[in-house]
Amino acid sequence: METLAYKCINCGGPLQYDAGKQKFACEYCRSEFTEEILQKHFGKLEEQLNEEAKSEEMSEEDKLYGTALFTCQSCGAEVIAETENTAATFCVYCHSPVVLTNRLKGEFKPNMVIPFKISEEDAKQKFREFCKKKWFIPKDFVSDAQLDMMKGVYYPYWLVDSRKDGGISATAEKVRTWREGDYEYKETKIYRVRRAGIINFMNYPQAALSEDNNKNILKYVNPYDDEDFRPFTMAYLSGFLAEKRDLEREQVQNDVDKALAEYAKKIYRETVEGYDSVRVDDFELKTLTENWEYALMPVWMMTFKYRDKMYMYAMNGQTGKNFGALPLSKGKLALFGIGLFIALVIIAYFLMGG
Ligand SMILES: [Zn+2]
Ligand SMILES: [Zn+2]
Known part of the structure; x- marks a missing residue:
């Protein structure tokens, strides 16, 4: 398998890639390079790889992504990529960053990337703070060894721009009540309401990786901010893990249509104001134009085993929004239960005393 170091x-x-400085850094001589400088040096190489991908028939190996064997360009060791979707990783022997170019060429070349904005140090610090706030987490959990399990991963997403035309018709009511002498009056005015208009959805993110666990957790670290999108170059992946998509547009088109329809309905509905009740009777939506792009988005990720159970923590590598399913300490929970009981006893005691 071809690699690019x-x-x-x-x-x-x-x-x-140093997320804190937003530059590319050398660990040995401490040089720093901007994206432009790196592009000058490596841009040709990347272009060449993409040209090859277009002209060349995909090899059997590439089609299968089965033999994930690659040669480290720094130490020469033969290494196997973790999963069949791995697109960037580290050499297990010398720990040099390796980009598996076959998985980022041709139709698998992403259009866009949001580079990491939160550095590894900041990510670890945020994890410590996250755990501190969760009172039930066992003490030995936030160890240095545990923190070293934190990995920066680029996850594949589809980004959908969709221009929709549609609308709703609804039945709305205004109710007025008043009294006159012994009588109470109630007046109900019924309105037929219609709302129609064009909605432009921009960069709607749809996870493009089928691993169930990850997809679920990614939901909680969305959304990403559009302002940091950059045209994709492989150099951003250097020093991180990256996954190649395994869900094609046809496989997720229905999910996207459904989600955007929900949003559209809500948007139309929210423009119907000033009534006591609103019932949507009819909803229509059609797609005028749609454009799908392939992007990689940054996530700090930790999966870990604690007393034979798997747990997961994820943080948006751009915004810092985080989510974790973490172990609870039974000891601490019991203590909390006793604390509550004592508090109740004290209150009861005061009540009786008073
Ligand atoms: Zn250097
Ligand atoms: Zn190596």
Whole structure:
């Protein structure tokens, strides 16, 4: 399998993307490079790879993604990629970043990327704070070894721009009541309401990886901010893990249609104001134009085993929004239960005393 190693222009050491500085940094000689400089050096190489992908028949190996064997360009070791969707990883022997170019070429070349904005140090700090707030987490949980399990991963997403035309018709009521002498009057005015209009959805994100656990957790770290989208270059992946998509547009089109229809209905409905009740009778929506792009989005991710159970923590690598399914300490829970009981006893005691 072909790989691309982004090496320091000054000393040849491995380059990693430094999220804090938003630059590419060399661990050995401490040189830093901007994206433009790196593009000048490696851009041709990436273009060449993409041209090859267009002209060349996909090899049997590429079609299957079965043999995930690659040679590390830094130490020469033969290494196997973790999963068949791995697109960027580290050499297990020398820990140099490796980009598996076959999985990012041709139809699998992403259009866009949001580079990591939260550095590894900040991610670990945020995890510590997250755990501190959760009172039930066992003490030995936030150890250094545990923190080293934190990985920066680029996840594949579809980004959908969709221009929709549609509307709703609804039955709305205004009710007025008043008294005159012994009588109470109630007046109900019934309105037929219609709302129609064009809605432009921009960059609606749809996870493009089928692993169930991850997809579920990704939902909780969405959304991403559009302002940091950049045209994709492989260099951003250097120093992180990356996954290649395994869900094609046809497989998720229905999910996207359903989600956007829900949003559209809500948007139309929210423009019907000033009534006591509103019932939507009819809803119509059609797609005028639609454009799908393929993007990689940054997530700090931790999966871990604690007393034979798997847990997961994820953080949006751009905004810091995080989510975790973490173990609860039974000891602490019991203590909390006793605390409550004592508090109740004290209150009861005061009540009796008074
Ligand atoms: Zn260097
Ligand atoms: Zn190596």
